[in-house]
Amino acid sequence: MRPGRPRGFCTDTALDRAMTVFWRQGYEGASLADLTKAMGINSPSLYAAFGSKEGLFRAVLERYDQRRKGFMDKVLAAPDAKSVAQLFLEGVAEFAADTSGRNPPGCLLLQSGLSCGDQVIPDELARHRAEKERALRERFARAKKEGDLSSNADPAALARYLVTMANGICVQAAAGASAGELREIARMTLAGWPVDGVKEIRKSPRKRQLVH
Amino acid sequence: MRPGRPRGFCTDTALDRAMTVFWRQGYEGASLADLTKAMGINSPSLYAAFGSKEGLFRAVLERYDQRRKGFMDKVLAAPDAKSVAQLFLEGVAEFAADTSGRNPPGCLLLQSGLSCGDQVIPDELARHRAEKERALRERFARAKKEGDLSSNADPAALARYLVTMANGICVQAAAGASAGELREIARMTLAGWPVDGVKEIRKSPRKRQLVH
């Protein structure tokens, strides 16, 4: 064991509590006073452990990814592209509306800093979101090779479409939408799962648009 | 004319410049120094005209709605529900990616304060977004009465679905998505315009889900 006085708090617990504050108030709206109070520590302890407010934030983001990894793994392990989409969207809808735990509604990767005085924060968050899009894209590319996605499907477009809807769902959740409403949005999206639609629109785009 | 020294700046121009700052940096990330510099005035002028930072922000929101009213009117005037959806989503995609003017990419109603230390700001923004959802909902209810939307369609769900996707598109735009990518997302959504899908899924939900 390393010499010196041992740390008097659990790092992960502290990060979870800080996460709630960033989630609810955003990066800039979360003051050091708010954070230290929620984490149950004083600022010198915070700075010794995480270096700075931005350092704490990055640690929170890592912790978040770690906590969400199980979900993404389950989604990516689904047997086919449509199931991946379904698990993803329904899971996001469920997660975004779930306030049973410590988490506010919505998604940390959106709420904590869509815009900031310092562009570094939104950029970092966009990178984390893009990571999930990349995972979906690669999963769909595999699905295409394995044949459960048609040869003219566009994995990149499908992944972008899904994360776009997922982000929209999170925004709705942050604005107070109910779990039922979010589930319905996911269901509507999946009902129009665009693989067939894209094929169709390429064959006869005008006709498709005039059908009601 | 009212006595006293006349105002030395154009209110609307000042609001437009302030809008850009709020849009890019968010409500809390936009300091008074940033705002007065962009607006080309000193703080006493700002406070005389708008009362406070929050007052300025609310004036900016009104100005934003005013500038976007033409778009929503055009959307709502479309002849049928599908056209409304198409004009709305394609318009949002175009608008969110358009940086030819002063506007940053994305949407002010999201970027300026999805989360804040003071919950009043996110609430106010959510109210403005909900207003557009309401307009779409009422338009779809009319479409249902007029018969160009099937009798089992849900206007509220359709409106919620559309604004959810629109918000997602704005998030993607803020993260740097290209106009082409956003247009494609809009196209994919419209290709799966869920009125048919909802009808279908109610008749045979299991079957629909197994088709790839």
Next chain:
DNA sequence: TTAATTCTGTAACGAACGATACAGATAGGT
């Protein structure tokens, strides 16, 4: 001209911000 009114620029206010200096407390290594 004078009085009344409103806006402008300078300069500064108290409060809150993120970040730290420092001394005391608590551990391991020898």
Next chain:
DNA sequence: ACCTATCTGTATCGTTCGTTACAGAATTAA
């Protein structure tokens, strides 16, 4: 027991925040 290393709490740092006091400039009304 002693030195070194790390963490904790108090108390405070300089900066920036939103906001305003004040005096001078610019206008109308009489």
